[in-house]
Amino acid sequence: GENVEQHPSTLSVQEGDSAVIKCTYSDSASNYFPWYKQELGKRPQLIIDIRSNVGEKKDQRIAVTLNKTAKHFSLHITETQPEDSAVYFCAARQGGSTLGRLYFGRGTQLTVWP
């Protein structure tokens, strides 16, 4: 199966600074890479995703980049705010599989200090 590794496990930033979370995957045929945000005590929710035929995607203050050659993708949050504090999970959908299964990283606890 696919193996997704995520770093760092914890990240603290000052409000207004940028935050970057990185993930690597093992299967070069993986074709879909979503990012989920989980606030304390709540369910994970999709915040942004990217397909393997796209190198970068932006949505206001968040962006995701994908490097297929190196098999890694990253989440970038600019102008961080306290409400960005949460656990962020990256995931990969293994290529060739029609079952829709996602493989998740272990998560990054982001804390934004006011």
Add this chain to the structure above:
Amino acid sequence: NAGVTQTPKFQVLKTGQSMTLQCAQDMNHNSMYWYRQDPGMGLRLIYYSASEGTTDKGEVPNGYNVSRLNKREFSLRLESAAPSQTSVYFCASSLRPGLTYNEQFFGPGTRLTVL
């Protein structure tokens, strides 16, 4: 639409007891999933059902069984609970297998403690 719902929200069991976690979705999704979440371990897939009538093992299926009751409902059963099964359990659903954009929608979770 309620999205994905789960019952119960909290449960405490004694070692050896059995229980069933219920999940239902009203989005007409074909695929459903059960995950467990433990500190520092992320979301680990227990079982999934790509479509009604099919179920498959995920990464950590031991000690669990599932039933895809119909298109809407997917239950997870612990036959003989063990302390190692103390966790938060999430159910999720997605539209259908084969889609590249296959967003999974999660339920609110069940916090299970096994004493």
